[in-house]
Amino acid sequence: MTTTTPGLRRFLTERPPQPERCELCAVVVPEGHRHLVDTEKRALVCACTACAVLMEQPGAAAGRFRAVPSRYLSDPGHRLDERAWEALRIPVGVAFFFRNAALDRLVALYPSPAGATESELEPDTWTAVLGGSPLAGLLEPDVEALLLRRTDDRVDCHLVPIDICYELVGRMRLLWQGFDGGREARAALDAFFTDVARRARPLAEAVRS
Numbered sequence: 001m002t003t004t005t006p007g008l009r010r011f012l013t014e015r016p017p018q019p020e021r022c023e024l025c026a027v028v029v030p031e032g033h034r035h036l037v038d039t040e041k042r043a044l045v046c047a048c049t050a051c052a053v054l055m056e057q058p059g060a061a062a063g064r065f066r067a068v069p070s071r072y073l074s075d076p077g078h079r080l081d082e083r084a085w086e087a088l089r090i091p092v093g094v095a096f097f098f099r100n101a102a103l104d105r106l107v108a109l110y111p112s113p114a115g116a117t118e119s120e121l122e123p124d125t126w127t128a129v130l131g132g133s134p135l136a137g138l139l140e141p142d143v144e145a146l147l148l149r150r151t152d153d154r155v156d157c158h159l160v161p162i163d164i165c166y167e168l169v170g171r172m173r174l175l176w177q178g179f180d181g182g183r184e185a186r187a188a189l190d191a192f193f194t195d196v197a198r199r200a201r202p203l204a205e206a207v208r209s
Contacts, residue, residue: 020033020046021046022046022047022048022051023036023045023046023047024036024045024047024048024051024065025048025050025051027048029046029047029048033046033047033048033049034046034047034048034049034052034067034068034070035047035052035068035161035163036051036052036055036065036066036067036068037065037066037068037142037143037162038064038065039063039064039065039066039101039102039142040064042100042102044068044162044163044166045065047065047067052067053067055067066142066143067143068143068144068161068162068163069140069143069144069161070161071144071159071161071201072158072159072160072161072196072199072200072201073135073138073158073159073200073201073202073203074156074157074158074159074197074200074201074202074203075133075134075135075157075158075159075202075203076202076203077203078133078135078155078157079155080129080148080150080155080157084128084129085129085150085155087125087128087129088108088119088121088125088129089119090108090110090119091110092110092111092112092181093149093150093151094110094111094147094148094149094150094168094189095108095109095110095119095147095148096108096109096110096145096146096147096148096160096165097109097121097126097130097145097146097148098139098141098142098143098144098145098146098162098165099139099141099142100141100142101141101142106121106126107121108120108121109165109169111168111169111172111173112172112173112176113172113173113176114173115169115170115173116166116169130146130157133146133157134203135157135158135159135203138159139159142162143161143162144159144160144161144162145159145160145161145162145165146158146159146160147159147160147165147196149193156193156197158196158197158200159200160196160200164196168189168192171188171192172185172188172189175188
């Protein structure tokens, strides 16, 4: 017969996962909660609805926290030729771009087995690759990104919340296998972009409204 002390049982018993909390007021947040960008730490933080709405007000928290918007826009008319894509020096078919307000420059990232990997862009490259899309002029610094996916016959371009780009990075890092990512990672990538396309409004429709 084996006996276990109460203190030892605490170590042997699997602890239930801790609920996520708003990082401003500590209230428990649901699974589909909003995020803020901490512009000082360059990090995403979880937020309850009330704190996210508060951070949308001009001057809130001296501008340190910025609420991530929820809009999705697509630009079906955006065209990118092979030479422009090769100028990005990105070895995979997915990349996202956001403007870092503190550095006052564009940052280009792509998912990899190591996480989000940066590809530094010269201003001329930015103009060649994304300058032809009206979405570039709508991009909110720090909190939105232009998400591109290259397939065999086209390059899709979407304006999306920055947090879903990092969600994609985390998913690919978890699933990636071998040189090309593997079947499971490719299926997850297809599902992710199907959901983005479902959410996105065409740019022309958004301008009319």
